[in-house]
Amino acid sequence: MKKKAKYVIIGGGISGTSIAYHLADAGENDIVLLESGYLASGATGRCGAGVRQQWGTESNCRMAKMSIDFFEKAEEILEYDGDVEFKQEGYLIVNSNDEEAALSEKNVRLQRSLGIPAEMLTAEEAKEKIPHLNTDIVHSATFCGTDGHLNPFLMTDAFYKAAKKRGVTFYTYTHVEDIVTENGAIKAVKTDKGTIECEYVINAAGGHAQKIGEMVDVDIPVFSQNREILVTEPIEKIQGPMVISFSKNIYCQQTPHGSFIMGRGDDRDAGYSVHSTWKFLDEMAKTAAGLLPPIGELRVIRQWGGLYNMSPDRQPIISGCDVNGFYMACGFSGHGFMMGPVTGKLMSEMLLGLEPSMPLEELALERFEGQDLEAYETNVV
Amino acid sequence: MDPNKVIICRCSDVTLQDLHDLFKEGYETFDEVKRIARVGMGPCQANTCGKIVRKEIARYFNRPIEDVEFHRMRPFTMGVKLSAIKEAAEDEEES
Numbered sequence: 001m002k003k004k005a006k007y008v009i010i011g012g013g014i015s016g017t018s019i020a021y022h023l024a025d026a027g028e029n030d031i032v033l034l035e036s037g038y039l040a041s042g043a044t045g046r047c048g049a050g051v052r053q054q055w056g057t058e059s060n061c062r063m064a065k066m067s068i069d070f071f072e073k074a075e076e077i078l079e080y081d082g083d084v085e086f087k088q089e090g091y092l093i094v095n096s097n098d099e100e101a102a103l104s105e106k107n108v109r110l111q112r113s114l115g116i117p118a119e120m121l122t123a124e125e126a127k128e129k130i131p132h133l134n135t136d137i138v139h140s141a142t143f144c145g146t147d148g149h150l151n152p153f154l155m156t157d158a159f160y161k162a163a164k165k166r167g168v169t170f171y172t173y174t175h176v177e178d179i180v181t182e183n184g185a186i187k188a189v190k191t192d193k194g195t196i197e198c199e200y201v202i203n204a205a206g207g208h209a210q211k212i213g214e215m216v217d218v219d220i221p222v223f224s225q226n227r228e229i230l231v232t233e234p235i236e237k238i239q240g241p242m243v244i245s246f247s248k249n250i251y252c253q254q255t256p257h258g259s260f261i262m263g264r265g266d267d268r269d270a271g272y273s274v275h276s277t278w279k280f281l282d283e284m285a286k287t288a289a290g291l292l293p294p295i296g297e298l299r300v301i302r303q304w305g306g307l308y309n310m311s312p313d314r315q316p317i318i319s320g321c322d323v324n325g326f327y328m329a330c331g332f333s334g335h336g337f338m339m340g341p342v343t344g345k346l347m348s349e350m351l352l353g354l355e356p357s358m359p360l361e362e363l364a365l366e367r368f369e370g371q372d373l374e375a376y377e378t379n380v381v
Numbered sequence: 382m383d384p385n386k387v388i389i390c391r392c393s394d395v396t397l398q399d400l401h402d403l404f405k406e407g408y409e410t411f412d413e414v415k416r417i418a419r420v421g422m423g424p425c426q427a428n429t430c431g432k433i434v435r436k437e438i439a440r441y442f443n444r445p446i447e448d449v450e451f452h453r454m455r456p457f458t459m460g461v462k463l464s465a466i467k468e469a470a471e472d473e474e475e476s
Contacts, residue, residue: 038413045416082417153416233424233460257419276456282470285463296467299460301424304453 001194002169006030007351008189008196010176010212011204012037013044014152014337015329017159018344019202021078024166026348031168032196034189036175036208040156043206044337046274046306048229048251048263050242051338052091052147053116056107057375059315059362060335061114063342066357070341071150078162084154085256089240091147092121092129093379094291095139096247103378104142111144118144129241132294137248147242149253152337159340176205179215179326186216186325200325202347207272207307209330216323221368222331223270224307227263228280232298234258243292244381250287251381252295260298262288265308265334265381274305308334312368314377318346319365327351328365333380389437390430392423400434404441411435412452421452424460 007023009016012035020033035041051071053064070077071086095101104120111118119142126141127133164170171193179201180188188197203212203220213220235258242253252262264284281303289296311317311331316339318329327350329343336343342357349356361367362375384397395418408414411421411434420434421427427434431451439446 038410038416040416041412157417232463281456281466282473285466286470289463289467296464297462299424299462300457300466301460302422302426302455302457304455 001171001191002032002196003194004197005032005169006198007032007200007202008198009033009202009204010189011035011042011206012039012170012172013042013204013206014040014156014159014340015206015343016202016204017156017163018340019204019329019347020163020168021159021166022344022348023351024163024168026352028352029167033163033168033170034174034176034191035170035172038172039160040153042208043306043309044152044156046229046304047152047337048253048261049149049152049255049337050091050147050251050253051150052144052242054091054093054107054111054118054142054144054147054379055377056103056110056379057315057362057377058110058114059358059375060377061111061116062358063316063339065114065116066342066345067339068146074155074158074341078158080158080161082154082157084158085151086148087256088146088148090129090143090145090242092126092241092243093142094126094243094245094248095141096137096245097139100247101140104140107379108142116144117146118142130239130243130292132238132292133243134291134293137291143241149242149255155340159344176212179212181216181323184322184324186323200327200351203326203328203330206330206336207309209309209328213328216326218321218323218326220317220328220330220365222309222311222317224272224309225268225270226273226275226305227265227308227334228276228303228305229261229263230281230284230300230303232260233301235298238294245291246379246381248287248291249381250291252288252292260295263381272307274307276303276305309336313375314380315375316343316363317365318343318350318360318363320350321365333377389433390418390420390423392425392429393419395420395430397437400437401441404438409438409442411438411450415452426457427452
């Protein structure tokens with residue numbers, strides 16, 4: 001193992017690999033990435049593989065749009081030898097009642113003001129997009145045609161290969177045990193395979209980000225929660241867009257491979273378990289078969305869990321802090337995969353002292369110091 | 382035997398040659414190979430290919446097979462219709 005590096009990135013999911021790529025692409029050549037399992041073994045590889053721009057806060061909309069713009073050209077930019085399975089057939093967000101429709105209208109206005117081509121649809125128009133949608137329980141919907149699907153494993157692989165080609169060193173199956181500071185500044189990272197002296201540590205540890213923060217006595221106000229998900233057998237294509245509903249608590253899409261992936265959230269304690277439960281399965285089956293009846297005839301082949309890293313306002317934390325050289329990209333609240341490209345770009349700009357591609361105040365750690373948060377993201381399943 | 386004609390994973394149509402290509406690129410564990418090539422992600426959930434892939438990893442990297450980790454076992458052992466799960470859940474609520 002290397003004894004010294006300028007940058008040590010902790011976490012080999014979409015955020016960590018994207019940060020590694022963007023830093024290396026900007027000319028930095030002394031970067032190590034540490035991953036405790038295999039690449040994308042955490043939240044990235046467990047997510048629902050959806051990428052959307054229909055958000056309720058300006059920062060989330062901006063980040064999502066910049067990321068979609070990147071995904072459109074990702075294979076070309078990263079010179080990837082595979083297919084990242086990017087499919088832009090839209091997200092259909094279903095409203096159940098007047099209240100939800102009013103919030104959707106407000107969100108669509110915000111999205112459109114930022115160049116995101118979202119629109120309001122009647123229940124009948126929604127049914128044209130998804131013929132098997134049960135419109136008896138649908139009030140109206142919103143739709144954005146450039147949202148869609150992307151393979152999390154292969155997108156991470158694409159960043160990994162591009163970063164590796166630019167000289168980044170990757171250590172997988174390597175556990176971070178401690179971080180050493182001296183006079184309020186980063187000094188080294190201790191792992192089970194050796195110690196690496198460094199100037200910068202970038203915390204991209206997803207569901208374990210708060211534990212990395214504790215190692216340098218930085219209290220990151222995030223917590224982790226197990227969110228479950230399931231996949232069915234693959235069938236011929238019957239559904240283009242992702243369907244989601246915040247009030248019914250469901251997201252469900254057919255992947256290019258043919259299987260349906262669906263998930264929902266529930267109130268459960270914070271923790272690090274990613275186990276599967278019968279309760280999720282029962283509720284998921286009822287919700288999916290109710291909203292999309294023919295999907296009920298599909299066989300479930302696997303269910304699993306992954307960690308949402310929740311921040312107080314459901315927007316990410318992309319920030320430095322009062323420990324010199326310690327930076328973090330965490331608290332994505334279930335949406336780190338789809339914001340991967342912009343996370344890497346913003347973090348590299350921050351580290352290199354470049355002009356940021358978008359305002360960073362709403363993403364800074366300091367925003368939680370006051371009581372009143374300016375923005376709060378409600379569009380979370 | 383031509384490794385291009387030896388099917389390792391029937392669900393995702395992965396050949397022995399595909400596996401060897403991934404090993405050569407540096408994907409050395411079942412979980413890594415699974416994420417790139419989809420072995421073990423189909424309807425059989427590695428019930429067919431799991432042992433073969435582990436054996437090939439052991440052979441290729443000259444490791445004892447008991448050291449080659451498998452993916453995490455999760456429900457289901459065989460496919461179950463969502464409608465059947467829904468009906469069972471509703472029956473339970475009524476009783």
